[in-house]
Amino acid sequence: MRFEIDERQPIYRQIVEALIRQIACGEWPPGGKLPSIREVAAAARVNPNTVARAFQELERTGLAETRRGEGTFVTTDTEAIKACREKTAREIWTDFLRKMRELGFTNEEVRRLAAELKEE
Amino acid sequence: MSHPVVMLEKVEKRYPLTKALDGVSLTIDRGQVVGLLGHNGSGKTTLLKIIAGLKNPTNGRVRVFGLAPGVETKKRVAYLPEVNTYYGWMTVDELINFVKAFHPDLDLEKAAGLKTFMNLNGAVKIGALSKGQQARLKLVVGLARQADLMLLDEPLAGIDPPSRARILEALVGEFRQEGQTIIISTHEVKEAEAIFDHVVFLRKGRIVLEGEAETLRAETGHSMEELFGEVLE
Amino acid sequence: MKMFYALYRKELSGARNTFLTLLGLIFGFDVFLTFRIKSLGYNLVFGLSFLPLAFLCFWGIFRPLALTRGEWKEGTAPFLRSLPVDGWRILGAKLLAAFTEWVGLNLATFLLSGLFYAAAPLFGAERLPLMKVTSWTETLKLMMMIGLTYVIGILLGAVICQLSFLLGRLVNRFTGLVSLASTILLVYLTSKGSELLAEILTFLPFISIEDPSPNLDIRLLQSASFSVSLALLIEFTLLFFVSGWVMEKKVEF
Known part of the structure; x- marks a missing residue:
């Protein structure tokens, strides 16, 4: 899990794009669990609030869904x-x-x- | 009614020959990571000390959790100054137990986990720790508590890069308590800027720019580091 | 209470090395004296074994100041102040810890002198005769009285030093000068105040002490009188509250 971040652009958007790319190329398989907000935050050394916002955006695209208490999962809809x-x-x-x-x-x-x- | 975590109204701090703070008004909401950015002598340390209840403002109003800084607010605040202020003759574990006597919210298990994460030996005397280790120790003590507000004064200044990386990771990773508000003062913006929600640029005791980091990025197309150079020159 | 105890224990642990050094010095001094019995004579050596008390009189006054000043010198003051305790507890813990140490050192001195006294026959000397007293209870009362006044006097001196130091911290320049001036002023004020208070307090019922020994000077009794101890105690309490307030509200870190 790697994130190249350009601090001149909003960070959450870059995280959304990175995650979409990773889902698209199968790094996170359909129906699989995505890393937690904390894990992404720690890996990218980015504020968890920013990551949470990125996850919300990601859900809006329909590529992932959050199950209460379980985490965020990649959609099974191939x-x-x-x-x-x-x-x-x-x-x-x-x-x-x-x-x-x-x-x-x-x-x-x-x-x-x-x-x-x-x-x- | 819930109060903002920190509320400053026209806060001034005057010394006989200088003005450390010159009319600072600022509101910080719960759960934010705030970057207090400015060069040395811009008033960052004074501002943090006023919030921590270590200094009194000459003028203006300071409210922390809706209260004037004092014993009650100190129970909920973790103030971690730039230099090592712990007793050199104590060992790391003795310090943790000492702090626990004042802050029942300190979680000993979490402290043990943090010690491992920060690679610190509990039996070592604080006076024998290196600068980087002392900086990491501060984070152990601060993060082991369930403090609602954490004040970090220059946590990265003058320490080795691996220690910096560890500290930043601890601040955004699993150790950070849910809903905790953190104010971090620094003049080294590059490494830390991605962890801020909100940034406050301070110059000669005045706020010259303030806002959400992401909004500022979208609006200006600049990183906080670039803005730092621009607005503080 | 738990916090006060933690502070108190911290002060004691922090002061441990100094305490042990002093204890060693007193012990060493007495060992030195035992080797000098032949040349100096038993009586003189026995008298000299009380000498540390004179030093401890000053130590008792300056030690709390040193403990307070140490927080700034070592740079630990901001940490101490960031703890959720008020100024009174911080200063009180220092006073109490210094006092504990002081009592320990005094007891050690007395104990060693007692050993000298008991061991007189070993050195081929006669035990010095005890003072002839008519009543042991009266003697005890008198000694308690004198001891109490002495102890309160030491504490008052200690709190004056602490307060002067804190007053010095209120200014950014001439810190030492302000502390010195405050000490002089406070000593003057307290001595005037205790005279005045002692006079006012004479109406209080006294614990009457009868002259327990025919060869004791009655003036000693007067100086140890109840009203003086009480006057000193009142001043101590007052100054303690003032220093706590200064620490809590005025001093910056």
């Missing part, structure tokens, strides 16, 4: 996880495309570049 994985991929892709446009690349050029880079 479709939702898959969807989330795709959504994250889309976000990365969109962000990538936006940056490419800023550099003045057209879709055609991007496609050509992708093919070229694949061959390397």
